[in-house]
Amino acid sequence: MRVVRSISAMQRLARQWQRGGARIGFVPTMGYLHEGHLSLVREARTRVSHSGKVVVSIYVNPMQFAPTEDLSRYPRDLKRDLANCRKLGVNAVFVPSDTAMYPGRAEGNYSTYVVEETLAGRMEGASRPTHFRGVTTVVAKLFNIVLPDIAVFGAKDWQQAAIIKRMVSDLNFPVKIIVAPTVRETDGVAMSSRNKYLVGNLRPQAVVLSHSIKLARELVKASAKPVSAVRLNTTVAKIVSAAPDARLDYVEFFDPETLLPQKQVTRGSHMALAVFVGKTRLIDNGRL
Numbered sequence: 591m592r593v594v595r596s597i598s599a600m601q602r603l604a605r606q607w608q609r610g611g612a613r614i615g616f617v618p619t620m621g622y623l624h625e626g627h628l629s630l631v632r633e634a635r636t637r638v639s640h641s642g643k644v645v646v647s648i649y650v651n652p653m654q655f656a657p658t659e660d661l662s663r664y665p666r667d668l669k670r671d672l673a674n675c676r677k678l679g680v681n682a683v684f685v686p687s688d689t690a691m692y693p694g695r696a697e698g699n700y701s702t703y704v705v706e707e708t709l710a711g712r713m714e715g716a717s718r719p720t721h722f723r724g725v726t727t728v729v730a731k732l733f734n735i736v737l738p739d740i741a742v743f744g745a746k747d748w749q750q751a752a753i754i755k756r757m758v759s760d761l762n763f764p765v766k767i768i769v770a771p772t773v774r775e776t777d778g779v780a781m782s783s784r785n786k787y788l789v790g791n792l793r794p795q796a797v798v799l800s801h802s803i804k805l806a807r808e809l810v811k812a813s814a815k816p817v818s819a820v821r822l823n824t825t826v827a828k829i830v831s832a833a834p835d836a837r838l839d840y841v842e843f844f845d846p847e848t849l850l851p852q853k854q855v856t857r858g859s860h861m862a863l864a865v866f867v868g869k870t871r872l873i874d875n876g877r878l
């Protein structure tokens with residue numbers, strides 16, 4: 591397994607692989623890999639088969655964090671991440687520095703961004719206004735560096751995946767986007783690097799997100815008619831407020847493809863929510 595730190599070296603390697611006829615499967619991550627990330631790596635391997643190459647990037651992208659967010663304390667463990675990638679037969683791990691990715695940014699000499707203007711405004715985008723601009727910019731850059739044929743994203747970041755798909759379609763990136771299912775802990779909590787922040791009695795309270803989705807699903811399933819989003823909203827607010835350290839940021843019911851909000855919720859509608867558990871902001875989503 592190669593550990594590649596420079597952009598030109600990664601591009602050279604990708605071009606060399608392409609000349610040899612290998613397909614490249616790519617999993618972009620911010621590291622601190624958990625079973626959810628590893629399932630994306632396995633998916634990438636399956637898609638490109640053994641003749642293909644799998645690349646994982648590990649880069650905590652400062653551009654997608656607001657100044658008030660957790661950039662400096664975001665969990666990192668490169669040694670363990672590399673060991674996990676090696677075990678899964680990853681061909682290259684791309685680990686760039688901030689100065690390689692954004693030369694001149696610290697001095698104000700970076701001024702080109704990729705902005706998706708329709709899907710990025712609501713839900714996560716409403717709570718974190720500069721977040722998706724950072725995500726689309728870094729993912730576009732990573733696609734230009736890793737030159738993948740396919741890229742795998744987790745369904746846990748449903749809105750992110752929808753925005754990336756739109757970016758790829760609008761800007762003609764020659765890459766197929768695969769969205770792989772969310773991996774959950776045994777109690778239903780979606781795996782996330784930020785779960786590390788949930789110490790003591792906070793961790794058990796994180797189940798309010800998956801419980802909310804499960805209950806909303808049951809209500810929709812049991813009803814012969816569409817269920818109003820207002821009613822489901824009230825139900826979710828009750829579940830969340832029953833946990834002493836949890837605070838609902840938003841819950842939305844929407845069409846899974848267009849992300850357009852739905853006032854009447856039926857089976858096949860999608861639900862997403864963000865909840866602060868203590869100071870940690872968690873997200874989850876699911877099909878109803």
Ligand code: PAF
Binds near residue numbers: 725728729
């Ligand atoms: O989902 C993530 O971990 C990040 O948003 C991504 C796609 C790696 C971009 O930094």
